[in-house]
Amino acid sequence: MSMGILGTALSGLTAFQRSLETTSNNIANANTDGYSRQRVELATRPEQFNGAGYMGNGVEVANITRSYDQFITNQVRTSAATFNDVNSFYKLSAQIDNITADNATGLAPALKSFFNAVDDVSNDPTSIAARQVMLTQAESLTQQFNTMNQRFGNLRTQVNTNLASAVDEVNGYAKAIAELNVKIVADIGRSTGKQLPNELLDQRDQLLTKIAEKVDVSYVAQSDGSINVFIGKGQSLVLGNYAAELSLQGDALNADQKQLVLNGQDVSNQISGGSIYGNLRFRDQVLDPAQQQLGLLATGIATEFNNIHRNGYDLSGPPAATGVDFFELGAPSVQVKGPPGNNAGAVASFVPPTSAANLGASYKLEVISTAPDLFTLTNLSDNTAYTPLSATDLSDPAPAVAAANGFNISFSGTLAIGNSFTISPSFNAAANIKLNSAITNPKQIAAASAADLPGDNSNALKLAELETKTSMLGSKASFTQVYGQLVADVGSQTHAASVSRDAQDTLLKQATSAKENISGVNLDEEAANLIKFQNSYQAAAKAVSVANAMFDTLIGAFR
Template identity: 60%
Template sequence: MSIGLLNTALSGLAAFQRSLETTSNNISNVNTEGYSRQRAELSTRPEQFLGGNFVGTGVSVANIARSYDQFITGQVRSSNSAFGEVDTYHSLAAQIDSIIAADSTSLAPSMKAFFDAVHEVADDPSSIPARQVMLSEAESLAQTFSTMNGRFEQIRDQVNVGLGGMVSDLNSYAKEIAELNNKIVADIGRAKGGQLPNQLLDQRDMLLNDMAKLVDVSVVNQKDGSISVFIGKGQPLVLSDYAAVLSVQSSDSDPTHKEIFMNGQNISNQLSGGSLYGSLRFRDEVLDPAQQQLGLLATGMAVEFNRVHQAGYDLEGSAGARFFDLGSPEIPVVAKVADPTATLTATFATSASGLKASDYQLTISAVGPPPAYTLTRLSDNTNVTAPADGFNLALSGTLTVGDSFLIRPAYDAAKNIKLAITDPKQIAAAQGRVDGPPVSGLPGDNRNALALAQLENASLMFNGTATFSDAYGQIVSKVGTQTRNAQVSRSAQDTLLKQATSSWESVSGVNLDEEAANLIKFQQSYQAAAQAISVANTLFDSLIGAVR
């Protein structure tokens, strides 16, 4: 009897000691990020049939389990991914918004100052100081275009550096998860009764959370305890102990345009969620369109101002020259051809009305003569004809079916625009006589200067529906709306993330009040088991004394 009592008490002593150790471990890790509260699961030992009765034999520790809810943990990962996307998108979009909307960096004051100077020349066409002010304001306007474009390029570099860093982190996380898969499978195989390596499981969940902040992930649990991790539209990043490698590569046509590759395949368009996708979405939805539209505005002002300026005469009696220069070549073209002699030259039409904020892809479908090709506007993947979109094309050299050319009418215009004349006398303010042959160099003739000044309020952009100021206002309005929408989404996702985190804390987090209560409970249980041992010892001594 005393032997059975002793064994039963000893089992309780061991079980409550393990419970105390588990509680102490919980308290020690109360501030450890990602730690899941653990509990000792107790079970009764098999009963013995003695004297016609089933007699209990004590307690054993069946398992040290962590408090874990698969659904809530998945919800936290999903919320981390959604918040990471909108948070990154908003922070980057806000930078563009501050550049184009702030008075100190906005283009609107420079345009207004330039046209005010044009009006001054129209009021006094023979004034050299007024002409010099006009040139100075034109120079300042071109510089503002270039400065703003430069700020856009800085943000592009920031995005590209960020993409590289995030891809490096994803590769590191994937490798660590694959290594943890190996360890977890080995530990589960070594343990008996289905015990799990809780610390390794917590580490793996933490890595999954970190990964979800960068890109949306799908997790599939395997029977052996390992997991498979998929990103995007089912691209396998981790399969058991295998980890794929992501890389950042430049596009063939633009070294500043980065794409995400996995095993040699471009998966940029298949990703979703997380800061990585937020950066890509910002670049495609905000940065690229804003830079294209800024370039379109610079192109429109240069083309239309040059058209009117070249129709007039300067103070020296010469026909008006180009006022703005958009660089050489006027429209950049990136060729991907079989024969290096194959070339494409693109030039702006005389009117900016048909210009679009887009790049174009020309692909040769037949060599001719004349050659046949398809011209695709990449902003909406629509096949178009060149003159309709405000520029003309000329092919030459040995063409091959499949040759392609990337045409960028507006993309670099804000960076390249410069003042083409330096002498104030070269400003073509005069129009000449209305009757008979034109006579240039009339000091009081301001008719061409008036025509130049009228460009400020003329609807010359977007097929004759917008002035230059309207065009810039549309950029400001669109970016502002995108930034505001992103801010609203960020606030909503932040709330959802906090709710998901709170749910996880309620299930898996360590509650010090609860652990303190458990400490007292298990301490008293331990003391009671020790007292039972003392009683068993006394009974045993009595029994020994009785038989001596």
């Protein structure tokens, strides 16, 4: 009987020692990110039969489990992906909103000051001082265009930097998960699947959450304890002990337009969630349209102003000079984008348009026939379509359709029906616009409509009327309205992103709180467990002492 008491007491000592060790481990990891509270599961040892019946045989540690809820953990992961998406989108959008809407950095004040100077020249065309102010304001306006375009370019560089950093992090996390898969499979095999390596599982779950902060992620558990990890619409990132590698590559038509590549495939349009998606979404939905609209405005102002100025006469005579442009656009590079399925490449170049009335910020060119090649060109600003067009219509100088819209385009490779290209002729026009270098003297401003009439201001009046004239977007918008549309579009998207970010922040906090309630370490609870297990250990030790005393009594009876 004494041996039975000793055996059960010793089993209790071992069980409660493990419980104390586990509680101590919980306390030590109370502030460890991703750690799930562990608990010792105790089970009675198989009882033994004797003449008096079945006698208990003590306790054993059945398992050490972690407090874990897969549904809530997945909810945290999903909320983290959504929040980091809208948070990245909002932070970047707020920067471009500050650039366009601010009175100090925006274009509206410079545009107003320039046309005020034009008004002054039209009021007094013989005033050299007024003419000089007009030239100064023109330079200020073009510099503001240049500066805004440069800041847009800086944001594009920031997006590419953010993407590169996030891709490197995801690759590191994926490799770590693959390594953990190997360890977890080995540890589960060592215990024949009865016990789980809790801390390794916590580390793997934490890595999945970190990937979710960069890009939406899902996984499929395997029977051996490993997991296969997928991003986007099922693109495999980790398969067992193999980790694929994400990379960034420049678009075949535009090196600055980075694509997300996985297993040799462009997955930029397949992913969602996380800061990577937020950066891509900002670039495609806010930055590109804003830069296209800014370039469209620069092209429109230069085109319409030059058309009038070129027909006027200056004060440099006699004889008075005419036929001089006021602004220069140079040869800005044209942005061309094509989906991954295109079989052909394309090269486009800028052509100074003859009018700004029907210019669009961007165009979609689609192949509708081959042999011969025929195309449909759609102005995405007003959905005006030109069809069918031949290759000649796209490559010849004005008045060919493409040239009239600010570009010409040629192709390489084999075109196929359904191939499409998005073309933004004025994408970089704001970077190049400047006062015509041929105008070096305020007398060269063509304010008159006839030669050798110094007091004639009729041409200057036409220039001044451009401020309010609806000369763009199908003759429905003025320069100020075109810029106002840019500011409004950016502002509305930024505001919507702000509202969405606040909502997603609340949902993420709620999901994280729910996970902490299940998996987090409560120090008060662990302190109580310490006392409980300590008392249990002391009681088991007392039973050992009783067994020892009974054994001593039994031995003493035979002395």
